[in-house]
Amino acid sequence: MEPSEQKAVRGVGHSVRRVEDDRFIVGRGNYLDDVKLPRMLHMAIVRSPLAHATIESIDISEAMALEGVVAVVTGKDLEAHKLAWMPTLSGDTQAVLATDKVRFQGQEVAAVIAESPYVAADAAELVEIEYEPLDIFVDPYKALENTETIIRSDKEGQADNVAYEWEAGDKAKTDQLFAEADHVVKLHTHYPRSHPAPLETCGCVADVNGATGKATIYLTSQAPHAHRTLFALVAGLPEQNIRVISPDVGGGFGNKVPIYPGYVVATAASLLLDAPVKWVESRSENLMSTGFARDYHMDGELALTSDGTITAMRCHITSDHGAFFADAQPTKFRAGLVHICTGSYDMQAAHITAKGAYTNKAPGGVAYRCSFRVTEASYIIERLVQNAAYELGMSPVEIRRKNFIKKEQFPYTSCTGFIYDSGDYDASLDKALEMLGYDEIMAERDAARAEGRLMGVGIATFTEVVGAGNSKEYDIAGLKMFDSAELRVHPTGKAILKLGVQTQGQGHETTFAQIVANELGIPPEDIAVGHGDTDNTPYGLGTYASRSTPTGGAATAVIARKLRDKAKKIAAHLLEASEGDLEWDSNKFVVKGTDKSVSIQDCAFAAYTNPPDGEEPGLEGVHYYDPPNMTYPFGAYAVVVEVDPETGEWEVKRMVAVDDCGVRINPMVVDGQIHGGLTEGYAMASMQYIHYDDDGNCVGGNFIDYLIPTAVETPKFELGETVTPSPHHPIGAKGVGESATVGSPAAYVNAVLDALQPLGVKNLEMPVTSGRVWEAIQAAKAAAE
Amino acid sequence: MEVTITVNGRTHTKSVEPRMLLVHFLREELGLTGTHIGCDSSHCGACTVLVDGTPLKSCTYLAVMANGRSVETVEGLKQGGKLHVIQEEFKEQHGLQCGYCTPGMMLVGKALLEENPNPTDDEVRFAISGNICRCTGYMNIVKSIQAAGKRMQAESADAAE
Numbered sequence: 001m002e003p004s005e006q007k008a009v010r011g012v013g014h015s016v017r018r019v020e021d022d023r024f025i026v027g028r029g030n031y032l033d034d035v036k037l038p039r040m041l042h043m044a045i046v047r048s049p050l051a052h053a054t055i056e057s058i059d060i061s062e063a064m065a066l067e068g069v070v071a072v073v074t075g076k077d078l079e080a081h082k083l084a085w086m087p088t089l090s091g092d093t094q095a096v097l098a099t100d101k102v103r104f105q106g107q108e109v110a111a112v113i114a115e116s117p118y119v120a121a122d123a124a125e126l127v128e129i130e131y132e133p134l135d136i137f138v139d140p141y142k143a144l145e146n147t148e149t150i151i152r153s154d155k156e157g158q159a160d161n162v163a164y165e166w167e168a169g170d171k172a173k174t175d176q177l178f179a180e181a182d183h184v185v186k187l188h189t190h191y192p193r194s195h196p197a198p199l200e201t202c203g204c205v206a207d208v209n210g211a212t213g214k215a216t217i218y219l220t221s222q223a224p225h226a227h228r229t230l231f232a233l234v235a236g237l238p239e240q241n242i243r244v245i246s247p248d249v250g251g252g253f254g255n256k257v258p259i260y261p262g263y264v265v266a267t268a269a270s271l272l273l274d275a276p277v278k279w280v281e282s283r284s285e286n287l288m289s290t291g292f293a294r295d296y297h298m299d300g301e302l303a304l305t306s307d308g309t310i311t312a313m314r315c316h317i318t319s320d321h322g323a324f325f326a327d328a329q330p331t332k333f334r335a336g337l338v339h340i341c342t343g344s345y346d347m348q349a350a351h352i353t354a355k356g357a358y359t360n361k362a363p364g365g366v367a368y369r370c371s372f373r374v375t376e377a378s379y380i381i382e383r384l385v386q387n388a389a390y391e392l393g394m395s396p397v398e399i400r401r402k403n404f405i406k407k408e409q410f411p412y413t414s415c416t417g418f419i420y421d422s423g424d425y426d427a428s429l430d431k432a433l434e435m436l437g438y439d440e441i442m443a444e445r446d447a448a449r450a451e452g453r454l455m456g457v458g459i460a461t462f463t464e465v466v467g468a469g470n471s472k473e474y475d476i477a478g479l480k481m482f483d484s485a486e487l488r489v490h491p492t493g494k495a496i497l498k499l500g501v502q503t504q505g506q507g508h509e510t511t512f513a514q515i516v517a518n519e520l521g522i523p524p525e526d527i528a529v530g531h532g533d534t535d536n537t538p539y540g541l542g543t544y545a546s547r548s549t550p551t552g553g554a555a556t557a558v559i560a561r562k563l564r565d566k567a568k569k570i571a572a573h574l575l576e577a578s579e580g581d582l583e584w585d586s587n588k589f590v591v592k593g594t595d596k597s598v599s600i601q602d603c604a605f606a607a608y609t610n611p612p613d614g615e616e617p618g619l620e621g622v623h624y625y626d627p628p629n630m631t632y633p634f635g636a637y638a639v640v641v642e643v644d645p646e647t648g649e650w651e652v653k654r655m656v657a658v659d660d661c662g663v664r665i666n667p668m669v670v671d672g673q674i675h676g677g678l679t680e681g682y683a684m685a686s687m688q689y690i691h692y693d694d695d696g697n698c699v700g701g702n703f704i705d706y707l708i709p710t711a712v713e714t715p716k717f718e719l720g721e722t723v724t725p726s727p728h729h730p731i732g733a734k735g736v737g738e739s740a741t742v743g744s745p746a747a748y749v750n751a752v753l754d755a756l757q758p759l760g761v762k763n764l765e766m767p768v769t770s771g772r773v774w775e776a777i778q779a780a781k782a783a784a785e
Numbered sequence: 786m787e788v789t790i791t792v793n794g795r796t797h798t799k800s801v802e803p804r805m806l807l808v809h810f811l812r813e814e815l816g817l818t819g820t821h822i823g824c825d826s827s828h829c830g831a832c833t834v835l836v837d838g839t840p841l842k843s844c845t846y847l848a849v850m851a852n853g854r855s856v857e858t859v860e861g862l863k864q865g866g867k868l869h870v871i872q873e874e875f876k877e878q879h880g881l882q883c884g885y886c887t888p889g890m891m892l893v894g895k896a897l898l899e900e901n902p903n904p905t906d907d908e909v910r911f912a913i914s915g916n917i918c919r920c921t922g923y924m925n926i927v928k929s930i931q932a933a934g935k936r937m938q939a940e941s942a943d944a945a946e
Contacts, residue, residue, distance in 0.1 A: 017876055024884030025872040027819015027859035031885065034818040118802070199823045199831055199885040199919050250821070250885030251919045283824040505883030505920045668879050675922030676882065703828035703917075711910035711923040 009587055011518025012731055015668035018510040019525070020503075029248040032203045033280050035218045040205065041070055043266050043279040044120035046110040046127045047289065048102035051138070051360040051696020052151070053131035055098060055109065063112055063126040068119035071273060072127060073111045073265060075099035083268055085154075086234050089258055089477050090334070092163070092325035093155070094363060096261040101134065103151055103323030104362050105696050106288035108261040113269050113277055137161065138692040140297065140320040140357035151323060151358040163325040163356030168339040169416050174303075174351035177312035181303035185388040191376045192766050193295035193320070193361075193690040194683075195287050195700070196368040197708065198504070200250025202260060202290050203280035206267040210274035214241050217267060221246040221532075222256040223542025224502055226479055228534045230259055235267060246532035252504035253680070254366040255291045257328045257544050288701040292361075292690055293368030295320040300341075300380040308394050310347045310403045315380055317354040324363035325356060328544070329372055330474045330481070336373030337465050339416035343381035344425045344463045344634060345403040350415045360696045369680055369741040371466040371545035382460040382746030390757065396459050396750070397438070400429060404461075411727070418465055420632045421734075422724045424660070429461055432636035432658040435720050441640055441654070449758055454643035455653075456755025459636070462743035466735045467550025467631045476541060483551035484538035486622040487516065487559045491608040493601030495522055499531040500540015501552035506737060507669045508548060512556050514665050515731065519560035520567075521587025521600045538622050546633070546735035549665065550726075555625035557730035562621050567603035570619075573612035574598045631726045631734035635659040637678075637743050639715075639751040648774030650752050652682070652715035657744070660722045662734035670736050671719055677740025678717050683709050684741075685748035689767045760784065788852040792817065793861030801848050808832045810848035811858060819859035819888045823917070830916030833889030834858050840893045842915070859888030862895070870940070871895050871933040880929030882920035889916050894930035902934050 010016050023029050060072040075097035078084040085093045098109050110127050114120035137143035137151065143161040152158045178184060205218040215237050221227050224244040232239035249256060262279045270277040281290065297318040303311045317335060321327070329336050335354035342350050367373060389399040404425040405412050412420040441457055448455035468474040469481035484500035497516055499508060508531060513524035531537055540552060564584065571589035572579045575596055582589045590597040607619040640654040657678055664670045687707035690700040700706040725732025745766065752768050753761065759780040764772055789798045792815060799814055811817045811834070820843060823831030827842035834843045835857040862869040871891050874880065881887040890913060897904060897912040904912065909927045918926060 018879070020884070021876040021881060024881055024887050025859075025868070025875050025891070026863055027817070027888050029819075029884050031818075031821065033812075033822065118804070197919065199829060199883070199917060200821070201823075249883065250823075251883045253919070283826065283829075507882070672879050672882060672921060672925060675924050676920045677922075679922035680919070703824040703826055708829075708917050708919070710914040710917060711927065712914045714910075714923050716906075717922065717924060 037276040044124040056130040059128040063123040088326040089328035094324040166334040169351040173349040182306040196253035196255035198251030201281035201286040206270040207276040249504040291366040322361035326363035327365040338373040341377035458751025460747035466546035483540040485555035489619040501548040559623035637747040648770040658720040661736035663732035681744030808843035874933040878929040
């Protein structure tokens with residue numbers, strides 16, 4: 001393809017400006033709270049102030065007496081319709097409105113439906129609930145030891161607080177390699193409870209039409225099709241009568257993958273009241289009750305030979321799920337894909353075990369900007385590798401190079417069973433070190449140390465696994481993880497592309513049009529991209545786990561190619577040539593060796609006006625793509641920090657991020673995704689934290705206590721790239737939305753630890769606050785005296 | 786209570802509950818849904834509007850407090866069918882992703898540029914520090930505001946010639 005033609009078509013590789021921006025910059029986005037329907041009622045939820053208590057009585061009389069209140073719903077009301085409990089996406093159950101007892105602070109107990117949101121909030125205050133407190137467990141280790149107080153007393157046969165147990169890898173071989181090891185490095189660390197906190201909270205407008213039976217549910221949903229099916233299964237509504245519309249979504253980051261009790265109550269209320277019901281979370285409700293992330297206590301170990309070769313890894317995880325196991329994990333993988341924790345390193349064996357605990361905390365464990373626990377996996381290995389370097393007296397660069405899976409080893413089968421599709425880890429690290437000016441920076445660090453300053457350099461070289469499925473192994477609640485695209489090319493050569501995936505800011509309306517442009521030669525501005533409306537898009541599992549490009553993007557490329565094949569038949573008819581004599585050139589078919597051609601637009605017109613004899617008219621089709629494997633994006637991140645020894649404050653001086661996400665569809669959008677991910681990685685490393693006191697009170701239930709970086713704290717990023725295409729993806733793309741969140745926390749923490757290394761500080765827990773750093777410095781000084 | 790508030794140049798007189806927040810007045814009474822709600826506690830800035838030219842968090846400001854004042858929202862940026870330079874630059878510099886913080890960011894940026902047409906990176910970062918973005922990492926927002934400032938300066942220089 002000539003560069004000029006490629007530019008005209010502006011397919012893959014062009015920083016096309018985003019079409020969705022046109023509505024957002026003028027304030028004409030259509031987010032959930034912007035949906036307003038005639039006769040719409042408003043719902044407020046009454047929540048438990050206690051973390052664990054039986055419900056003795058609920059008195060709704062005062063609330064009902066308030067003018068403007070239409071109904072007050074309790075768990076007993078839902079029980080009558082068999083809706084008091086619902087399944088979670090991880091095969092557990094969750095209370096919709098509590099009937100027996102409350103299990104965490106903020107749990108849904110009753111709901112008020114009123115004519116205005118102000119009245120609903122007033123009436124919620126008037127619902128009187130008597131509780132009898134029970135013993136509270138906020139520490140997963142204590143909860144697991146305990147068999148007296150069973151948090152999930154609702155579950156038949158549940159005699160403890162264990163949510164699940166899971167393991168992967170080869171225990172015997174791992175044990176043997178550890179027994180033979182010259183050196184073992186150990187690290188116990190906590191990946192703290194965090195919350196995705198998209199700027200738009202969760203909510204819904206449920207509109208069940210009593211006349212037609214049609215349930216239209218506007219939902220802040222990252223997975224509208226899966227949610228439709230689950231609504232059908234939970235609420236018993238016929239699926240053809242359910243339409244889930246995920247309008248513009250103000251950020252998701254995993255928070256909008258699960259189904260929440262509020263959605264179910266609002267839908268039930270709409271059904272019973274025959275009026276639309278809107279429910280929008282407050283920020284506190286969002287932080288205290290919906291989809292938290294992480295909360296993994298990890299014991300990691302590496303076995304090494306004396307020359308620094310990693311032979312094996314062990315990792316045990318104690319996972320705190322709160323009151324309900326409400327992750328969204330593939331059925332086979334209770335701890336997600338955490339067994340990717342061998343990372344970028346070639347080792348002989350690994351053994352991973354995980355035990356999930358029920359505690360009196362909010363439910364969840366969602367993958368926050370992360371493909372099923374890959375973030376925690378990446379963190380533990382990258383921390384362990386740096387510790388190993390220190391303990392063996394090697395440089396963190398040298399030990400990585402020594403153990404990297406080499407370029408020629410791909411496709412590489414890891415000892416926990418993943419087949420890494422492609423990679424070039426040395427090239428990625430080389431590039432990061434070159435951008436950083438590694439030797440100069442290390443000299444500067446050493447000079448700073450000589451002056452008594454605390455400067456540190458941290459590295460993380462991560463490998464992700466994203467883009468689930470294949471559908472054989474991966475599912476959500478039984479729904480197989482494929483995805484789809486439907487492409488309709490109209491007579492005038494303009495097209496509509498409809499996706500099973502959905503966008504929450506990733507820019508699909510632009511980038512997926514570029515994929516079509518690349519394959520069919522129709523310019524992106526001539527392609528409208530539809531998504532998020534289950535009545536008008538083919539079935540798909542949704543957007544999370546960096547899966548849109550690996551699955552939906554692949555489906556888009558394949559259907560475009562299928563239509564191109566059909567267009568070729570039409571072109572042959574129009575040109576009175578045989579198909580074999582035609583060649584595709586960017587946006588037209590040319591008769592080889594001549595200047596005779598027809599454009600894709602000519603073919604589209606003919607598909608409806610002059611189809612060849614015997615050929616099905618039209619130029620439309622749908623493709624369901626079941627990926628043969630997942631994709632394995634990777635990268636090398638390097639962070640330079642300086643720590644103030646007096647206050648413990650640390651400042652990021654440099655942040656270099658080299659990402660390899662395969663082929664980049666829209667480089668501008670890719671860079672934007674990486675900027676955002678690096679910021680959320682920094683947020684987790686430095687400040688974001690949902691904590692509970694011993695009484696089960698949530699500390700971090702608003703933006704006063706739950707800290708999020710502003711522009712002032714956020715580092716300035718320097719981005720670089722290498723491109724190693726995925727060999728199995730139709731256009732070689734791997735997905736990029738989560739790489740930076742996955743890879744960067746370890747780089748930041750490693751940098752601070754490197755700065756404190758001269759003092760002998762071995763570990764810091766995230767969030768690495770100035771207080772924690774200061775305490776570590778004081779402890780190290782005291783130990784040295 | 787009756788309030789008279791000028792919004793984007795149009796004067797509205799409405800009877801409102803004394804406790805009605807300005808953001809609800811804009812969204813529910815006037816249907817101007819470009820102003821968003823993100824935190825309820827004036828920390829995130831999604832609800833930022835300009836009141837008499839000054840950025841203000843409309844989720845913790847009563848509609849009655851705006852009585853007699855002039856409010857500018859995102860819907861007021863485009864004038865005479867022409868986008869404001871700051872709108873064009875947010876698109877050009879990829880200063881937005883999900884779009885939820887964007888109205889507040891653009892209004893704060895506009896207010897900054899009126900006082901300081903050529904802000905440094907740090908000056909922009911300080912100016913937008915009351916506005917949270919969860920998607921962009923701020924770098925392209927800073928670039929958008931700076932690029933808008935440069936263009937506004939160039940355009941006013943052209944106009945002066």
